[in-house]
Amino acid sequence: MLEMQNVNKSFGAVQALKDLSLRVPKGAVYGLVGPNGAGKSTAIRHITGIYRPDSGSVTIGGAPVYENPEAKGRLGYIPDEVFYFPMATLGDMAAFYQGMYPKFDRELYTKLTEVFQLPEGKPIRRMSKGMQKQAAFQLVLAARPEVLILDEPVDGLDPIMRRQIMSLVLGEVAQREMTVLISSHNLRELEDLCDHVGIMDHGRMLLERSLADMQGNTHKLQIVGDVPEGLEILHRSQSGRLQTLILRGQAWEISMAAAAAKPAYYDLLPLSLEEIFIYELGGVSDAVKNILL
């Protein structure tokens, strides 16, 4: 559905994206994670057709995005800092979006007005940061995008509104198979939302997986006794006689191997998303570790 292939981008002497590739299947919720300066926003500006890649391609449903109004009309984008015409009210912007986006749903917009309860006649710039974010969601969701791009979407929102908005987004995903790409520097806030995750650092994609794959393929084994052989150990630690192993492999394979070793005690535990990434990425920089913990 949404695809970046070997995208490179330089700003003067600085190479912001290096052979960046990512793929977001239709109906997926994709979390793009990385520390500050990793290139997430630059990648998103390529996906939304703002920047032209120096090389590589960005496509939606096979169609290039840059300078393609038809493809961009299927995209909804909420940047990290919302910015509208300086004196525009929510009503002004709704009229503008209605002219811009062919699928803009006035009825849905009215429904969302009841949800967000924002003042129609007040200039958006005079609203609080959180209210501006809500206004952006109201406008973009009413445009009925096939792909929703969110750059640091929950900054400034209180926990209740955060939950409410995400439930709206996920509702759209469920009802219309809307594809969502969410950028964040904090993996924890994406854990409950995403089914795919990509981790970026220094303009590169370090890791890109489906959450199900990762959670089904990495496990924590606590064991007292001999460590079974033939398992791929990502990490090992010991406290007294208790050894804790992070292992790559299917749960049943690990259980069978552990049982076959006849230890005094063993237990197979699930890993949190952060733990998976920490152990998967192993030797990456501290900057990346910071986003995980």
Next chain:
Amino acid sequence: MRSRISFFDKTVYRKDMTRYAPVWLLYLLCLLLGMVIMYTTGAAEEKNGHFWFPVRMGEGCLQLMAVVNMLYALLVAMLLFADLYNSRMCNALHALPLRRETWLMTHVAAGLSYSLIPTAVMAAAATPLLATTSVADAWLIGPLWFVIVNLQYLCFFGMAVLCAMCVGNLFALVGMYGVVNVFSLLVGYLVNQLYVPMLYGVIMPTRLIKLLCPAYQLAGGSYVEFEPYLKLLRQYNNRPEDVVGSFTLAGREGDWLTLALYALAGMVFLGLAVALYRRWRLETAGDMVAFEPLKPVLLTMAALAVGIVASFLADAIMLETWLKLLCLVLGLMIGWFGGRMLLERSFRVFQPKKWAGLAVLSGVLLLCYAGTYYDWLGIEERIPGNVVSVEVSGGMENRVFTDPEDIELVKSLHALALEDRLEEFGAYSQEYDMFCYDLKDVTSEEERPTLVPCRNRLHLWISYTLSGGGSLTRNYVVWADGPEREILVNLFSRWEDYYSQESWEGEALRSLDLTDIRGIYVTGVAEKDVPPEACTPEAVEELFDAIQADYAAGNGVRAQQLHDGHFTYNGPLEDGQTPAAAVDYTDSLSISIITGLKEPEEGWEYFSSYDSDRTQFSFEVFADMENTLQWLEKYDLLKYDVSQENVYYLW
């Protein structure tokens, strides 16, 4: 699949029009207010409908609108394209489902509408008012005004949009637009101040400089010609029934073409703006320059602009040439490094490699200076070969020659003028004047701040029109008593040329109605009226015969330097006249003929007489015009001693 290219988006257009509606509505209000002022000013004095309203709309207002359009176009571009310079806004807009061409051209359409709508309303409001005035078909001036104003605006707006695409912030937009608009004038000033004075006799052609400055050119544009002045004067003389003006589209030669070229240039600028915008890198929002290759160009322009201003200041406080050069170089440095600081947003711009461009620029200017000083291109000595016509002016004379023999004569005069140059005094005509001043032991009662030519020298202007359409103009001081004099007399002492000249003076001469002589006056130190009984057509015809005879004898030239002798007043002092004023030298006397108005040549006397019913023409008489002096003696009008000796003095 890519979507097809569209150049207009109604949503963006509607947003542009509503977003800044107060601006163009205020502009409209100002236009309407201006129209009311133009209509009402002086209206009470006009007895038979408004006459001056169409004149103001068709002439002065159009010239003023050139300046207004220059400023308004910049303002509109700043409003419409400011979004490009705010990084967040820029990103948000470019995420919208629009192609860049669509976005830009829709903004351009809105920008043009900012002028088209207010001026259309203004023209629509003015047209019925114009129709009620005393100028025939004046209602046409309304639509004409609309077209001309918008062609002007197209030029300036195109330029402003192109500048907007070259830069990355509003400050840079204003700066670049300002410099681009006056750059040719600045460079012209530099050349005129520093280089041209080193070239003996050379006058810099200003046509190209003016052409490259649309504001200057358009503010002097003339597109319609009114022919009602005399009739209007009659209106004030209680003859309102005659007051019907008319106008034609015969403005100043070439102004319509120039306007069309500027409008075309505006469209080309817009095309270039689209091409640049397609390559505009959004990440440059907020920077001074949007394109890397433009940096040296803008740096050079900034350096030159500051350098020229510094040179101008040096000139204003009358520093010597070498100090002007020093100020120029210092200004270049300030402009160069100031520009770098703005471009790089840093004060750390003095690294050795960043001096290279400045060194090249200074080197080029100094090289030009040396080249001009030593005249490597032989500009001073050039006498053109392919001449179509040549205009010669000097000492009250001005003639255009097209006959090949006459042109050759002028060229030989040109060659003599070059020989007259005195190398030891450099190329400066003023120093040359100083030399002559000392040489001739001139006495004067008081020191004069401004030197004027001595009697044996003549300031001469020669302007060639070349077969390729170009021109070449020179300005010399020539000796008026050598071989140059023979040529000058040959060229200027031709009655037919004088009589048929196309100037207002020639028109006034030809329009004299000799059947209606109202008076003849002889002026000089004292004034002498011809007795009324002697003011007959026969007396004037005798005067004309005498003048023509003097012309034929080679004494008809009006430049006093080309005559010998002087007059000394010897008559009695009149009441209130002081001896100092009476006992004085004069080179020439003036004979003025006052006649009634000759109908077919109406209008010209407006410029030569304050009396609308009369016309006046004056001849200068010199001490060597024997035939004219005889005419004066015949009518007892010569109250001066005539001497054939020359007196050198300042006057």
